[in-house]
C-alpha cells in the first residue's frame with residue numbers, strides 16, 4: 001500500500017482510531033489543523049520560533065504532509081512555502097492546496113518536491129521547519145544540506161519528532177514495533193550521530209538536541225503531567241528496591257543522589273521506547 005492508501009485504510013479500522021486522531025489523519029482536514037493548533041506541541045514550537053527568530057517572516061515547511069503545521073504557520077501570519085513530495089488529497093500536497101483554497105490563504109505556496117531537490121535561492125528563509133520528515137530522507141546529508149542552504153545566515157532550522165535508533169538491532173525492533181510499517185513499509189530512522197554529523201557537514205551549529213523526555217514536542221500526545229507521574233512512580237519503585245538492600249538510609253537525599261550518580265540510574269528511560277523521538281534546534285552559521 002502507498003502512504004495515502006494506508007491512511008485511508010486505517011481510518012476505517014476501530015483499533016487505529018486513537019492513532020488517526022493523535023496523528024492528525026482525520027478525513028476532515030480542517031479538524032486536523034484545529035487540533036494541531038491547540039496542541040502543546042505547536043505552542044512549544046512557536047515559543048522556539050519566537051526565542052531564536054523573533055522577527056521571522058519567511059518559513060519553509062519541508063515534508064509537510066497534509067499541512068497541519070504549514071497551514072497553521074500561515075494562519076499565524078508567516079509567509080509559508082510548503083514542500084511535500086506526496087501529491088495526494090489525503091496526506092499530501094493536494095490536501096494543503098484544498099486547505100489553502102478553502103481558508104482563502106494568500107501567504108502560502110505549495111511545491112511538490114523532495115527536500116533533496118528544492119528549488120529555492122540560497123539564504124532565502126528565516127526558518128526551515130521539518131516535522132517527522134527528516135528520518136524519511138532518501139539522502140540524509142543532501143536533505144539537511146538543502147535545508148541549510150536555503151536558510152539565511154543565523155536562520156533557524158528546527159527539525160522535530162524524528163526517530164532515533166542506537167544500532168541496526170534497535171532499528172529492527174523499531175520497525176517491527178511501528179503500527180503502520182506492516183501496511184506501507186516506508187518507515188526509517190537514523191542514529192543521533194548521523195543526524196548531528198549531517199548538520200555539521202552542512203555548516204550549521206547544533207544549539208540543542210532535545211532527547212525524548214526533554215520536550216513535549218517529542219513525547220506528545222503524552223502530557224507533561226503524565227511524564228512526571230511516570231518519573232515519580234519509577235523513582236519510588238527503585239527507592240523501595242534500594243531500601244530493601246540498604247535499609248532506611250536509602251531515603252537520605254545524599255545517599256539517593258549518590259546512588260543515581262554512581263549507578264547512572266535514570267527514572268525516565270528512553271531505551272524502552274522503540275525509535276524514541278528527538279528534535280534539533282540548529283542555527284546556520
Ligand SMILES: C[S@@+](CC[C@H](N)C(=O)[O-])C[C@H]1O[C@@H](n2cnc3c(N)ncnc32)[C@H](O)[C@@H]1O
Pocket residue numbers: 024062063064065066067068083084085086091092113114115116130131132133136137138139143
Ligand atoms: C510522517 S509524515 C509527516 C508529515 C507532516 N510533516 C506531519 O508532521 O504531519 C512524513 C512526510 O515526509 C514526506 N517525505 C518523505 N520523504 C521526503 C523527502 N525526501 N523530502 C521531503 N519530504 C519527504 C512524506 O511524503 C510525508 O508527508
